[in-house]
Amino acid sequence: MSTVVHLSGPQRRGPDLKELLAQVAFGDQDAFGRLYDVVAGPVFGLVRRVLRDPSQSEEVTQEVMLEVWRTAARYQPDRGEVMSWVLTMAHRRAVDRVRSAQATADREQRVAARSHVPAFDEVAEQVEGRLEREQVRRCLRMLTELQRQAVTLAYYRGYSYREVADMLSAPLGTVKTRMRDGLIRLRDCLGVES
Structure with a gap:
């Protein structure tokens, strides 16, 4: 119900x-x-x-x-x-x-x-970077052809000493010597202290 x-x-x-x-x-x-x-x-x-x-x-x-x-x-x-x-x-x-x-x-x-103020002067930084690159280019031009090729391949393109020797068709010992001599000349040209 x-x-x-x-x-x-x-x-x-x-x-x-x-x-x-x-x-x-x-x-x-x-x-x-x-x-x-x-x-x-x-x-x-x-x-x-x-x-x-x-x-x-x-x-x-x-x-x-x-x-x-x-x-x-x-x-x-x-x-x-x-x-x-x-x-x-x-x-x-x-x-x-x-x-x-x-x-x-x-x-x-x-x-x-x-x-926003950058922590450094961007323009000065860019100019300084350009000047440094130009100085490195100028110093590289002072190296012998074999020194310049060896340094460029090893330090700017990342190849090993053996790969550089193969690419330049030069003995490994010769490439190592030319690179060492080239780096010393670059250091002196750039005014870098050892």
Whole structure:
């Protein structure tokens, strides 16, 4: 046997938001308190989904509710429901906060990039590097052909002494001697102390 329960009397429903907002438009603080109780939770939920940060979400929710208090008279009932009006306001405010945070981060990044001072003078470093390379080239030109080829193959191309000897069709001992003599001449030309 099943039991049927009948509800008697009027069924309880939420407050009429349009009516509450109309009262808020006339400065009714009690009506605003009741409106706040109904809409603040959904506003916070929407803002939190956009911002993800709980403290910023609370801040934006308070800004939205303050905006509802100040602009209640602008609400036009024929253009939509109160909850939609408030949530649209909340979404716009949350998106504005995201854009503002991104613009601030971009601005800070640009300022940091402009104010970045390298640990060394890049131009001087490049000039010095070019001068050193030119000096090495000049000193290499002072070597004999066999010395220059052996040093270039071994030190700039990474070949072993045996590979250099094979490539130059010269005995290994000769290549080693020419390389040693070539390196000594390079050291002296470059002014490197041993």
